[in-house]
Amino acid sequence: MTDPPSLRFVVPAGVDDPLRVSGGNVYDRHIRDGLRRRGWDVEVCEAADAGAAASVLRGAPDGSRVLVDGLVAGWAPAAVEEAARRLRLTVLAHMVTASFPDATGAAIEAERRALASAHGLIVTSDWTAAELARRELAEPGRTAVAAPGTVAAEPCPPPADEGQLLCVGVIAPHKGQDTLLAALARLRREEWSCTIAGSSEASPQFAARIARQASALGGRVRLTGVLDDRALDDAYRHCALLIAPSRVESSGMAIADARARGIPVLGAETGGIPDALAAGGGMLVRPDDPAALAAALDAWLSDPALRARLRREALAARATLPTWDDTVTRVADVLEAA
Template sequence: MRLVLAVPGDLSAPTGGYAYARQLLAHLPAQGVAVTHLALPGGFPDPTPDDLARTAALLGEGPADAALLVDGLAYGALPPEVIRAAGRPVAALVHHPLGYETGLPPERAAALVAGERTALALASRVVATSRYTARLLAAEFGVPSGRIAVAEPGTAPAARVAPRPGPQVRLLSVGTVSPRKGYDVLVRALATLTDLDWSLTIAGSLDRAPDCAAALRDQIAASHLRNRITLAGTVTPEALDRLSAEADLAVSASLFEGYGMALAEALARGLPLVATSGGAAAETAPAGAGLTVPPGDAAALAAALRALIADPARRAEAAAASWAAGRRLPGWPDTAAAIAAFLRTSA
């Protein structure tokens, strides 16, 4: 079977969506799928007319016998005429709906939702990266459930992080600094916990939403937490392994997740969690592996953090549950196998 995987922008970008695409390119051949990467313009989800014209041309140039799978960052923003220009069935890979990105003006969010609903009605099939997203696409975007398959991101095995009693508790939060990740809520929560001995490292790009990153720096300074919170920016996989090995508690204040790859990676290492329940995160973070709070609730987040920072025995119990859950996570070969099977049965 031949497949063209169309992804907009820089495939090496350090986000979960691009990591997913890279892993598909690496693992689909072992499933009998000859996959080719098609680079689409980088302007999505806000393409220019030139971007759309170029995309229409690119989608129509692929091998006639190859299936076409378009990453949702582009697919959700494609007008019907561009999808039809491919001249063959087009499948969509959806991590989370474009209009659900935090910080969008209401009229822009509504336009993105409407546009994605129209685009998905033309999709031959849809791959969702979580069960939550699959349900959302069926309920809110009108995609028939029979045209949706779930292929959760894989998680690579990792060395277990042994629980430590302290004295200092090292917190780690992984993800691009953007409004959706809720780092402002996390800083508000931590500002009420200065009586406890903790430090936080935020590992994630500071360049994708520079205004958000600048506001976060100002908030940290105004909260007198510069000596406790480190904005590490984008880190290499080796540096992330080191930060994870040094961490005592993984934290996510995200307002919405289509899956929550950073949460899964924390489980794979046996790190206890404090996480919000936005989107699919409530299902990715299992009961017992830590504490879950509503998204955007700084007081609840502070209470959960206090409970685990102040109680090493409770952290150790959560770490054991986290490690057990991490052993059950799918690997990338499982993800590739699910997509390959779905494409074949839907052909």
């Protein structure tokens, strides 16, 4: 009888913390749990900083299989380089640090070193793979795409109020909530309300600006902070349209959640969002453009035929979505070949 495949999975500290909800954490949890259901022996090691990451990597036995979350790898590129000389090391990159407008030179260099030293690289979208290749951060032949899956959900019936808008994601500049609020301030129509759900801890100064912008709209915008699973599901069930106004986005876990429920999406034409909406049921606008976003929102609010078409397309697209089992299969194949 052969031993089960084993894996040391190095993830950011708080991967299971309900107050630290992020797309990366959700993805990591699904991979961990999915591999374990398949009989893998998965040892999860949480790292809060570069020192902790280095300690975890040094403790891995020679020749063992190790998967490192890209965020952690970027904290400790020297430790990743050292570990790659004796471990079967793969990096799981949820994003491209170099694509962020505010990325520092040090962060970009750390990303380059970590990715260059890994034996294999798993990314979460075709756009991420192409962006890494374009920036000469990873060779296409060394990169495998494992797109986020979706959790089966009942389709949401159209809400009575077609003006209920929802935006889900950490409150941070790359998510573009400021663009959304500037667009809402321009709307010609008044029959709308908007819920913005997400942690404000990642970028406190930006979050404070978002709170001021929201307040100026006279109570029509609700900032909820992080929602637990039940509250988030309730938010999806009562929304008519999900808005993804990101400046940078590899794929978008909120988009996947909306797609699973047949909810139309209005997204910025950036990163992996166009691919995520390729099957229909979505609208795309230029990123960082409040006027373009406002025009699309006015069209949604004023055109019943547009709403009906997008909802039909969104419901039909549910059949095309990958499952988390598909994602785990892809990751397992890459790890076994490492």
